[in-house]
Amino acid sequence: MGETKNILLSGVGGQGIILASKILSTGLINDGYDVKMSEVHGMAQRGGSVTTQVRYGEKVDSPIIGKGQADILVSFEVMETGRWLEFVKPTGQVIINQWEIGSAPILSGKALYPKGVVEEIASKIDHTTVIDAAQLAKDLGNIRTMNVVIVGALIKALGLENLDWEEVIRSTVKPRFVDINIEALKIGMAQIK
Amino acid sequence: MKKLMTGNEAVARGAYEAGVTYASAYPGTPSTEILENIGPYKEDIIAEWAPNEKVALESAFGASFAGARSLAAMKHVGVNVAADALMTMGYTGVTGGFVLVSADDPGCHSSQNEQDNRIFAKFAKIACIEPSDSQESKDFIKEAYTISEAFDVAVMFRMTTRVCHSKGLVAFEEREEREIIPYEKQVQKFIVAPAHAQKLHPYVEDKLKRLEAFSNETPLNREEWYGAEIGIVTSGVAYTYAKEVFKETANYLKIGFSNPLPMDKIRAFSQKVKTLYVIEELEPFMEDQMRAAGIACIGKEKIPLVGELSPDVIEAALLGKKSDFLSVSPDKIVPRPPTLCAGCPHRGFFYGLGKKKNLVVTGDIGCYTLGFAEPLNAIDSVHCMGASISMGHGAQKAFKKHGVEKRVVSVIGDSTFLHTGINSLLTVAYNGGNTVNVILDNRITAMTGHQENPGTGFTLQGDPAKEVNLEDLVKAIGIEHVKTINPLKLKEVDAALEEAFEFDGPSVIITRWPCALKRYSEKDIEEFGPLENQCQVIEDKCKGCRICTKTGCPAISFDNDKKKAFIDPNQCVGCMVCLQSCPFNAIERVVK
Numbered sequence: 001m002g003e004t005k006n007i008l009l010s011g012v013g014g015q016g017i018i019l020a021s022k023i024l025s026t027g028l029i030n031d032g033y034d035v036k037m038s039e040v041h042g043m044a045q046r047g048g049s050v051t052t053q054v055r056y057g058e059k060v061d062s063p064i065i066g067k068g069q070a071d072i073l074v075s076f077e078v079m080e081t082g083r084w085l086e087f088v089k090p091t092g093q094v095i096i097n098q099w100e101i102g103s104a105p106i107l108s109g110k111a112l113y114p115k116g117v118v119e120e121i122a123s124k125i126d127h128t129t130v131i132d133a134a135q136l137a138k139d140l141g142n143i144r145t146m147n148v149v150i151v152g153a154l155i156k157a158l159g160l161e162n163l164d165w166e167e168v169i170r171s172t173v174k175p176r177f178v179d180i181n182i183e184a185l186k187i188g189m190a191q192i193k
Numbered sequence: 194m195k196k197l198m199t200g201n202e203a204v205a206r207g208a209y210e211a212g213v214t215y216a217s218a219y220p221g222t223p224s225t226e227i228l229e230n231i232g233p234y235k236e237d238i239i240a241e242w243a244p245n246e247k248v249a250l251e252s253a254f255g256a257s258f259a260g261a262r263s264l265a266a267m268k269h270v271g272v273n274v275a276a277d278a279l280m281t282m283g284y285t286g287v288t289g290g291f292v293l294v295s296a297d298d299p300g301c302h303s304s305q306n307e308q309d310n311r312i313f314a315k316f317a318k319i320a321c322i323e324p325s326d327s328q329e330s331k332d333f334i335k336e337a338y339t340i341s342e343a344f345d346v347a348v349m350f351r352m353t354t355r356v357c358h359s360k361g362l363v364a365f366e367e368r369e370e371r372e373i374i375p376y377e378k379q380v381q382k383f384i385v386a387p388a389h390a391q392k393l394h395p396y397v398e399d400k401l402k403r404l405e406a407f408s409n410e411t412p413l414n415r416e417e418w419y420g421a422e423i424g425i426v427t428s429g430v431a432y433t434y435a436k437e438v439f440k441e442t443a444n445y446l447k448i449g450f451s452n453p454l455p456m457d458k459i460r461a462f463s464q465k466v467k468t469l470y471v472i473e474e475l476e477p478f479m480e481d482q483m484r485a486a487g488i489a490c491i492g493k494e495k496i497p498l499v500g501e502l503s504p505d506v507i508e509a510a511l512l513g514k515k516s517d518f519l520s521v522s523p524d525k526i527v528p529r530p531p532t533l534c535a536g537c538p539h540r541g542f543f544y545g546l547g548k549k550k551n552l553v554v555t556g557d558i559g560c561y562t563l564g565f566a567e568p569l570n571a572i573d574s575v576h577c578m579g580a581s582i583s584m585g586h587g588a589q590k591a592f593k594k595h596g597v598e599k600r601v602v603s604v605i606g607d608s609t610f611l612h613t614g615i616n617s618l619l620t621v622a623y624n625g626g627n628t629v630n631v632i633l634d635n636r637i638t639a640m641t642g643h644q645e646n647p648g649t650g651f652t653l654q655g656d657p658a659k660e661v662n663l664e665d666l667v668k669a670i671g672i673e674h675v676k677t678i679n680p681l682k683l684k685e686v687d688a689a690l691e692e693a694f695e696f697d698g699p700s701v702i703i704t705r706w707p708c709a710l711k712r713y714s715e716k717d718i719e720e721f722g723p724l725e726n727q728c729q730v731i732e733d734k735c736k737g738c739r740i741c742t743k744t745g746c747p748a749i750s751f752d753n754d755k756k757k758a759f760i761d762p763n764q765c766v767g768c769m770v771c772l773q774s775c776p777f778n779a780i781e782r783v784v785k
Binding site for chain 1: 524527
């Protein structure tokens with residue numbers, strides 16, 4: 001199973017990051033990996049910046065990683081990619097969801113949403129992919145599947161697309177949302193070459 | 194079968210498997226999910242929310258006194274509230290196995306300090322067990338009950354945020370049913386009158402010696418030997434970080450039973466290695482005791498005492514290594530502080546309060562702590578549970594005594610009021626205070642993720658419960674000026690504050706409206722009605738004054754190009770605070 005892989009998911013409270021990491025970790029466990037996952041609850045949920053770390057391999061010790069150690073950063077929101085970029089290996093990979101959410105100083109007009117974040121990251125990390133998961137989810141008929149589109153992209157980027165993800169979706173989402181989420185996952189996978 | 198679980202979920206499972214029949218807690222991050230996950234074992238375990246941690250600990254102690262296995266859970270600062278009961282439990286011991294879960298928060302992820310409660314275990318003369326991951330959180334709980342009953346000792350089960358909230362795979366076992374230990378009256382043990390306490394103390398000191406002998410033998414303290422020259426004494430989640438960094442280039446003495454420490458085992462380990470590191474989070478709890486026992490080691494002179502550890506912190510501290518990383522330029526990142534949610538009932542109240550001049554506002558612990566932040570700027574202090582009302586009382590008395598013309602307003606949530614605020618209000622009434630006390634009653638314990646409390650009408654396990662009437666309660670305490678208002682109506686807020694300021698004597702304002710994220714009960718729907726409105730900006734009327742953004746609602750943004758406000762229909766729940774704030778009637782109500 002090789003070396004332990006480190007994944008960092010970042011975004012904003014309410015974007016469905018917890019479910020996304022649950023889908024990923026369930027698939028990994030079904031495939032026999034040891035998995036550790038770390039989340040922070042509490043104040044972070046009040047519209048603040050949120051991250052989840054997922055580590056998998058043959059045997060995983062620490063549930064958390066430090067700066068410069070994530071193999072992949074998957075960011076559900078543009079500015080959050082910048083905030084957490086320091087955690088990515090310089091040779092690592094970044095997947096950015098082209099979706100902007102203003103924070104309090106921006107909403108009140110005290111600050112502007114930063115421009116050029118994606119370009120700057122792409123200039124620093126060679127392996128940067130931008131996806132428009134919101135549009136893809138809208139086209140699919142439910143913008144709330146945006147998080148699953150992103151997980152699909154992540155799964156493909158990890159080379160794990162051949163696991164039984166349909167089964168994972170069935171065991172992690174409500175029955176009436178199973179079909180649309182399976183579609184969302186496939187659409188996400190197709191975004192990564 | 195193996196399941197991916199948080200440490201908190203694993204503790205709940207462990208308590209179930211250990212045959213626990215009674216558990217009590219007050220919610221507090223990172224401990225809350227322990228009781229939430231015990232709740233569903235309703236057939237086997239009574240799980241209760243207590244009004245505060247002292248009550249939780251005493252209730253669980255009572256169940257142990259009666260002969261049952263019991264558990265109390267709380268965050269680290271909750272143990273301060275429960276300390277009076279805990280310190281004497283060291284003397285009395287237990288009957289049925291007793292475990293206190295203390296969930297510490299290195300790094301202050303969601304706390305006011307980062308105290309290390311292992312020191313409490315030593316201070317209280319009780320045993321301390323520290324799990325490193327989810328599997329141990331389950332397995333060690335079961336050990337804790339065996340130890341508790343074998344040594345007649347309370348056990349502190351010390352977890353930290355990363356153990357509580359990290360997930361790992363956990364293998365299940367069956368529940369072991371336990372008969373209650375037959376009750377025997379033991380006055381010398383359980384009545385801690387001075388004559389008895391004097392006899393209990395030497396007994397406790399002897400017990401600690403027996404526990405130390407056990408500590409040297411138990412597999413909870415285990416050596417992992419790789420034939421290296423470096424030795425590492427470590428405990429809790431720090432063990433997983435140390436392994437991550439050193440892998441098989443060091444030997445480990447993993448301490449799972451940390452009070453009393455296995456000093457003989459540590460000494461024997463230290464003699465087999467060339468360099469001895471002590472890797473522990475927060476205080477030098479093990480290190481200080483090792484040094485006092487004459488064991489040379491390297492610890493806090495290199496490893497930070499402040500904040501949480503992580504593999505990279507340890508790597509930098511001990512090996513001088515740093516991973517390369519890249520950053521974006523600072524202008525690409527705007528802070529994203531937590532905010533009150535769209536539709537939060539606290540917003541209307543703080544918006545009104547923030548406009549009043551010459552006030553000092555003492556706050557408390559809960560979502561409403563965020564009332565201090567921009568743009569509301571409505572709170573001056575937040576200290577500990579219940580302190581708003583008592584600090585406000587003392588401040589008002591001092592201002593008056595020294596001729597300072599300031600009014601004091603104390604704001605506190607419903608659950609926090611019932612936790613310890615009620616005691617503080619007694620001093621206000623009894624000692625002739627003159628503060629305005631505001632109970633922000635959002636019908637739930639919100640910040641920790643919606644737990645029931647004595648004011649909500651339901652128990653932890655979902656049964657209907659007696660519901661405290663806050664108005665009657667504060668009147669019974671002796672508060673004469675009491676007003677209940679809807680905090681979403683700005684005129685009501687303003688009028689209630691003005692009336693309270695004019696009243697000569699202490700007053701209470703109760704703002705009664707549910708948390709915007711609360712799942713309404715049938716009674717809630719009857720009282721507060723279904724939510725069906727939304728607000729919308731009428732662009733022609735909007736003058737771009739930005740007053741609506743001063744409410745701090747995350748659904749409202751200001752378009753700097755158009756110079757108009759915008760309300761996000763995906764977030765707005767129609768509380769209509771912004772509509773009332775707009776001086777140009779440029780916000781209208783629309784049906785969703």
